[in-house]
Amino acid sequence: MPAVEEIQEFLPNLDCGRCGLTCAEFAGFLLTRELAPEDCPVLHEPDYAGFIEALHELLGQPTVQAAAGMQIDLEKCIGCGICVAMCEFHLGNCADARLGKGPRPQDKVIFHIVNGGAVVVHQERCTRLLQAAEKCSKCAEYCPTKAIVLF
């Protein structure tokens, strides 16, 4: 199960915005299978030959998404968004999440709910990653379906 950084190694990391996203966001969507490596226009350029294949290899056939520090099992996730509301990073950075509303596309979040399941978009903001794994476990602690597993 690759982490976003691992995937980013095989992305241009130019944040050129031609796909409408930053490279980190694009990596997040690769993990959730909502985008495929081919969706990055830059990777089709000759300079990046072999990257698309490498990404396919890296992504493999997982049913579970992964990010450093937490796994979300989409088979179990019901998209209730408790994790989004309880996340400590969101508490300070996303007023909507504090009040129980869904974050807006431009909000600074670690993960949000897309198509009925939780999706990690900026795991690099997670306290578990920035500080230490034992610092926070709110998202998994309150998950009613135990869809989030921390490691």
Add this chain to the structure above:
Amino acid sequence: MGLVIQGGIVFDPSSNWDGEVRDLFIAHGRVVDHLTEVDEAIDARGLAVTPAALELRSPVAGYGQNFLRLWGGLPSPRELGESYALLGYTHIHEPDLTLPTANYVHRELAAIPLMDTSASLTLNLRDFDIFLKNKENLSEVAAAWAYLLEHCGGLTLRVAEPFVRYRQEFYQHRTISLEAVLDILDNILHILDSKISLEATPELLTAGLPSSGRFHLACLGPALVNPEALEKAHRLLAAGVSADMGLLPPAPRSQGSLVPLTIDQDRFAPCDLHGSPDPEAPRRALELALHCRQANLAFSAADLRQTPVSSFPQLFSWLCDHHSRRRFWGEDLAPCSYSLHDWLRSTRSLPAQHLGLPDRGHLRPGARADVSIYDLPTLSWWPQSFNRCRMLLKAGERVVDNYEIVNHTVSKATFYRRTGALPNHIIDGLYAKSSFRPGNLRVHPNPEIHWQKAP
């Protein structure tokens, strides 16, 4: 298309027409000076021709009012619309609309046929408390209110609790006293160049009102809990304060009204729709109305549960006919009764003024052709014959003819005040706290409602 109402005995207090026989010309839904050619003539000889009535306070669409129907406390929208029309009304005004309930209220109002509608934006001062405390913020608060008024499709402003209080201990520092609030409101209204309705309470009657003439005391009746309150109300009315009566009957409490019906709208006190007025308040309200009939006092009933539209003729008869009072109350209550002129003023001219609708409540050229026509066998007999409208025109269209509704689908509009104000940081803060995203609190995209800007 021209229409003339011929030979009617016209009563219009705001034009000082007190029973003059004159022709009334109507073209394109409005009263005009004269028409050389008319397509239709209505023979109104021997009939009383008056402007159609406007109901200043018709709490039929507020959040939760629908539940009153569980106990038979409110007729269906169709019955409501028809009852009003048969009494000669063309416009009803809902006093309680808030930002989150605006869509609800407008949808309920849209369901009432025949009647034009409007609503008061009820401001919850707790939403603005920290801004109200600082004088420098008041122009921003004013801008925010102006924005909300248009955004919620409201016509006038109203405050139900003119103070800031909290039940929670840790919010006590935000408290603002009633006196301070009145002062602050006066400043804001000065900036807005607008008026506001305050729900009458014994406390408010004691505090009195600033003399700026920007305050309207709504629904006096239930606030008259003791002789002192009556005395204070008397004094305020004598000083020229604008107000409405809030009449209510001394009805024995029915079975249904024994259970509580509380709706918490994030105010200091949750609202009990069944209410529990003081048993003597009805008599005091009527006494006050009779004594102050020359004052700036418009007709209104306290709540539709105890005074349904069908009981309006009875309320009118108490105001206008001392025999009727003696029969019901066992005494005269006051030496004088409302004359036809007084009554028309309190049900037509004053409500139109309070709502800020300059083309209503009178029949001068330019007015919208909302005309109610009644039988008038003899002038002294009018209180009986004005109980049912013989003919009602709404914008020149016949709604009631020969005492019956003839047009069930006459066009109706919801009047709102266009202020052109833009949202500011106070509004942003208000939206941020709501569970809705701002765009979804809009009322205007609803295609069911025909919006009309108040002139």
Add this chain to the structure above:
Amino acid sequence: MEARIESAICPGCACLCDDIDITVVDDRIYQAANICLWGASKFLAHKRFHPKKERRRLQQPRIKQGCLWQTVPYEAALKRTAEILTRASRPVIYGLTNSGSWAQEAALDLARSTRARLEPADLAFKAPYYRSLMKHGLFWASLDVIRDEADTVVFWGANPLHSCPRHVVRYSVFARGKFTERGLEERRLAAVDVYRTELAEFVKLFIRLEPGQEPALVQGLLAALTGGKPPAIRGLRRLAALLEEASYGVIFFGRGVSYGPAQELLDGLGELTARLNRGSPFIFFPLTADFNSTGLYHLLLRELGSPLAPDFGHDLAGTGQAEPVAWSEVDAVVVVGADLFWFLSQEEIDRLKKRQVPVVALSPFANRTTGHAEVVIPVALAGVETPEIAYRMDGLPLFLPKIVSTHLWSDSRVLRELTALL
């Protein structure tokens, strides 16, 4: 072509979450942010709780000719339906809790003109509630007020995570409000149910009862609050203490209350709420699942004066029936915005089929009812493919605009044209 629609409203359940950010590509919803699985079942036609499995959309009206299905245009399906309704002496219009308000209004007109009975799909749940209201009073607040104020929340026979997954986040448990700034930490939670639900993951006091024990628990709570001696039920005393200490409470009850002696239980809960209100404010709130069930009861109450099932065949006064319809009398059924055959027992289904009661189903998706129906009329998805009005569970209406287009008719159009045909 790609378009982004922000703050769309989700017709997945009665939460009517209005923070859905949608990406539409070539007039198809490609991605929807902030939706739960129930939302995905509408926006993306996923099966509920089986993510990524498609619910089959119906594409064309069809009618049964003998044992064979025949695909027909809308007009022919409507004509057949009109014939069925004209022949019927005891027609029932069933469902409507998953239809927009305009469709509900059209259905009410149809019921009037065909002298039919209009049966809300969740009548068994709501009728005892309204009757209990009439006895003990109404204690109501909008979800915003509940979010801002409630420090004590009880879920009774309710599993919001299954009926309206984002409810706990948006309004009742996790959201921070004006006076509940610490959210979950500030609220004391309890749940009462006959089996362990996901709520137990964060609700500290979870009382698991034997089926049928609920009225005894309510009576026990009443006894405990008035100083009497309550029966020995595990958790009762702790729950009584929790209720008593509340500064602002709310009791959310769910469909679970209707599986036993519903009227007795809801009367008891209504009495309990009224009793608690002598101390501090307590709200008694039905946790409605279907996205516009609240709109339907509002409509019935407003137009007919009673929120119960109106029967235009038996009493035109419209006092409303609280008892579920006797299916043995019914001789034609029009199902709108619900899956009737999912709710009926196999025995009832067999009896309806044996008596050859014709069933007309209006539905966007294939479901059990459409499988058994004689006439199947596909309709556009309300609030996604056709604009509609829907009421959030606290009775606040929202306007749901159209997001993508469709060739299908809206259910309100089908019902209106049907009424016109009759």
